[in-house]
Amino acid sequence: MRIATWNINSVRLRQELVLRLIDETAPDIVCLQETKTPDHSFPHQPFIDRGYPHIAIAGMKGYNGVAVISRLAVESHEIRHWCGKEDCRHIAVRLPDGTEVHNLYIPAGGDIPDPAVNEKFKHKLQFLDEMTAWWPANRRPDQKMILVGDLNIAPLEHDVWSHKQLLDVVSHTPIEVAKLGAMQSTLGWVDSARQFVPPDQKLYTWWSYRAADWQLSDRGRRLDHIWVTPALAGGLKAHRTLREARGWEPKPSDHVPVVVDVEV
């Protein structure tokens, strides 16, 4: 199976770019985050026409939103809620063979890395805590599962352009990294990109819109991830981070797709 994840930052504005990803990489399943549209205005038809008729979405007006677009049959889907909010950050699909794909958009967390003064950061940490409790209570490491999405955390030193300068910047603070690590440990989730790109090598999936020249400054972060359970880890075959998509015209997302091949 080939699976892709991409924070698209408005699926209506960038549906042509999603089709370009499909044409260039031929994934079986595409997971999107920040679709930013209610379900009634999600653009189903372009994906159906491309051979991806199995679509599961959880959208809302203006913010967040996740979608799974598949050319493989999907047996069922489930929209999950966290922190008492219905804010469209998690949709899971179950394939006929029992494999589950969990598509996540973890809260970004605002600017100030202090839960006492920043409600958004508090929400991010609580979201991680709730998920960390949920996985071992509801799923087993021997179940075939893929967790993808914009996790809004760059856990490793070389997942950011400057480890030192980002230690107190939300997305790379020690408390977030520790909580993401705790969630990863619950089922022994394997970080697929780092199975192919050594941890001492820089790897990013996001570059700010605010840079004058994203390529020149190259101040990126690896916020987008594909994890698999131990049951699938031995089947990992390939990984691509599509850095070039940061320059796709006319209006690139600030995130790029990550694509993984895994035997299921």
Next chain:
DNA sequence: ATGGTCGAGGATCGA
């Protein structure tokens, strides 16, 4: 140290 740019939706808010 600061400000820089996007998208949604029609003023700010969130990233």
